[in-house]
Amino acid sequence: MTHLQTQVTRPAATYTQGDVVLFRDAERFWLGQSGHTFVGRVVRAWRQAYTGKVLYDLVELSGNRHRSGIDPDYMRLLPPADAMRDVDTAPLSEPDTGAMTPAAVAWLRQQLAQDAGLPVPRA
Structure with a gap:
C-alpha cells in the first residue's frame, strides 16, 4: 500500500x-504559555553568520519592546488593506455615524477637513 504524504509549502x-x-x-x-x-x-533584517538565514529585529507595537533574531517562519505580514477594511467598507449612506467604526469616522473627518482647506485636528 502506498502512502501519500502531503506537505504544505508557503x-x-x-x-x-x-x-x-x-x-x-x-x-x-508549544509550552502553553501566554503572551506567545x-x-x-x-x-x-540581517543574515545569521553560521546558518546564512535572514533574521529580523522587531519592536512590539503594544509595549515598544525590542525583539531580536526573529525567524521569518514565525512571522506573517499584516496587510494594510486588512487594517483599513472598516474604512473602505464604511456605510457612508447611513445617517447615523454610530453605524461606522471609529477608524472610519476619523478617516472621513480627515478627508472632509482636507477638502474644506481646514487644518486637521490632532488627537
Whole structure:
C-alpha cells in the first residue's frame, strides 16, 4: 500500500523595514504559555553568520519592546488593506455615524477637513 504524504509549502516571505507583522514565539506557544503572539514592526533584517538565514529585529507595537533574531517562519505580514477594511467598507449612506467604526469616522473627518482647506485636528 502506498502512502501519500502531503506537505504544505508557503512561499518564502521577505519583509522590509516598517512592515507590520504578526509574530508567534513558537517555544512559548508549544509550552502553553501566554503572551506567545504579538504584533510588531520590522526594524531591521540581517543574515545569521553560521546558518546564512535572514533574521529580523522587531519592536512590539503594544509595549515598544525590542525583539531580536526573529525567524521569518514565525512571522506573517499584516496587510494594510486588512487594517483599513472598516474604512473602505464604511456605510457612508447611513445617517447615523454610530453605524461606522471609529477608524472610519476619523478617516472621513480627515478627508472632509482636507477638502474644506481646514487644518486637521490632532488627537
